[in-house]
Amino acid sequence: MQKNERYIWIGAGALAISFFALVAFSPVAVAQSGVTDSEEYLKTFREVFRFIEENFVEEVDPKTLYEGALKGMFDTLDDPYSYFLDIDGMESLTDITTGNFGGVGLVISKQTKSSVPDYDDDTLLYIEVVSPIEGTPAYRAGINAGDLIIKIGAESTEDLTIDEVVGRLRGVPGTEVQVTVLRGKKTEMAVSIVRDIIEVPTVKAAMIDSDIAYLKISQFTPFTDDRVRDAIADFERTGYNALVIDVRNNPGGRLSSVIDTADMFLESGTIVSTRSRVPRENDIFTATKRVLVPKNVPIAVLINKGSASASEILAGALRDNARAMIIGQTSYGKGSVQQVREIGDGGFKLTTSRYYTPSGLNIDKIGIEPDTVVEDDPLTDDEQAVIDSITEDNLVSEFLRLNPDPSDNQIDEFIDSLQNDGLILEDRIIKRLINTEVNRTNNNPPVFDLEFDIILKEAVDVLQRMTSGIIRTGIGM
Template identity: 45%
Template structure:
């Protein structure tokens, strides 16, 4: 989830019932050094629909359920009438709901107080106040030595967290000094968010390296997509980065595809790296722009109403013969995984990059007056019938992103603490490429950090106050590989030989 959490209001899309089956000014160096993308808002990565709990009540009435329901009512009345001080019935009621949801052990099912509910229902506007982080709760089993902290799924670019270099996989261990291990994603989100201009201090853990950052909250505005045409020796390639799956994404995507196609673009790189998800309806409609038939995604739950197949319609936004590469990483989750899975299973695109996050469940929001709760109601399945929850999707072409070791991170922190880059930029506010390279070579003599990384650090610091680059051909090794592949004669052979997720699952069993 994020300082926000995505919500899903189902809109009319083609769906076919299927068989019912049971069932988050001294920067600490934390830049994702070779990534074009590093986004962060604080979302608990979920597809959500709004519903009314009464509509499901009859389906849950087993004899045991009735017995427990009556017992709960009796306890509620007994506490109201006999507690030494007059209790607030609303707090009792909400506490009972929270306790039931907490007992499920599901980080995506939780009680939402009035503030959380208001924040959640407004998140799809793409604007809120915070530091710019998408967050989730670690899924590991907690122990005394390894508690479950709040995990950064991805930062949102051009936000305070992105500018401080917070990365996917960083753990938030404290919020203003408070331990996050007992906190739900929603509680953590509420503490991180706030009015623009106020501050919040987060303590992070990256591997064995711990650091603290005090952020000044700002108004976070999230664009649906960013796009550009990349010119190479062999011609032009359309680059589209999906930043968020919101109601505007399908309309914006269709317009960009049509505009670029009119300019002669027939090779595409669709980038969903560090995109933690959003609206189910949004990803279905975007996928439908590339697919002309078959299942895009299906959802399956214990209730018949949660079993659907979302199918592609015949019209295409671009020709079926156009080449497409979808770029993923460990920050690609939920809706981004639905898109990647649909494009892979239908052999419409090659996936390139790193394994995705692994969030394959669907939530609904149930209003309770001004409060509410969200409950996991279904899991989603790719066109070949695979659910990737807690597993993720392996790309067809694996291209790891260079990472800094703990020792190198400590060295970079020492570099920032010494102020070498800040002094260099005071003398050279807009350094040339040659000046950056020369200064990085000098720094490499003092710090045990690769010169290429030092070059990027200097460049990023010099551009800190500028809008983020749409793409980065200098240091983004994954994008460089994608460009090489989409231009190669071997692209079609690799696409044809790529395995569906079902085939891959069979081969590993």
């Protein structure tokens, strides 16, 4: 793992380590007034450590005491992105940043008291799914962004760290792990996921029509900016007049990668800045005039609640520099930067600074607000309850098992059977459930889907009006 590189990921799951901005750790300067107290605390700690080791009724492994103490220190910070990493956690982090690892393919974060609205003493803190990685076992199993992992097997995740969840979700490819998720406030679902080697996709590209190019960025790995550059070159050869950049369910990644990517769309201006109480962590990253996409090509950036960290940096940079309009849903809201230090076989991650968009906004726990809000498919509570029942009973999966390539008549018969069982939804909603399940299980799903993707349809509609001259202004406003 490179030691002088920053990353800004949102926890990686299945695998899942939360992997946000990483750099080599260097000691933080301590105010002179606190040195004496710190030294006294360390002295007391050593005395207690030694006393426990020598006097506890049973023999104690010093490493167990040491790791337990470190975990306790990080727990007191109430920061989901600062925590101790054992040897497995460090190995997972290295695997993730190289873009190839084993697991089930989830991006996760640990809930904290400060991250849960209306937290009280009765609130249980679980592992939250930020997003499933497209094409992975968890994605195909139907895990959604926003789901809470409340059990792995029969074990509650309430008292587990992300590091411990990693160890339970990872395993030999081909083996199975059962995960219980809480969707919404009431619906619990047990899902069996078969582990596999996870190869992280970074970029997919295609032409939507003769004018509009589509660029989907799944994560910002060391190779993402090169893949984006290649895609833009392909668009240039084909010819295009507008661009959609899709960073929905993009959990983040390498800071240098997202900066280089943003630089391809900006002629000038700030991309992102970092601020800290430690002066050396303060930095401003600006465009370097290496722009590849002409300024007269309008851009729409798609975001949702699974867009975090580096993807939020890209969206914020293009919006605040009036280079793109943002369409979709409010993003996740991860605006802090972490450092990683290796110690012994393990290490730790610590939040050391926060990042700010060019307008000076820190989006931590707030997110990027889109210029045009489009929900995936607004549902009533009653409709969501019916969908939960259909999902929990695997009715769509069973229908597709019996009808791998269903005809319109077979779909109509399926809709009728659901209605006969009291599961009443509009035809379009059921057809979308079927389409989503087909894409989940397809080893080569389409790059985009204009029929059912209403956020993408909105972006295409806006860009078509812009390129035809109906809309002339408003980007980033």
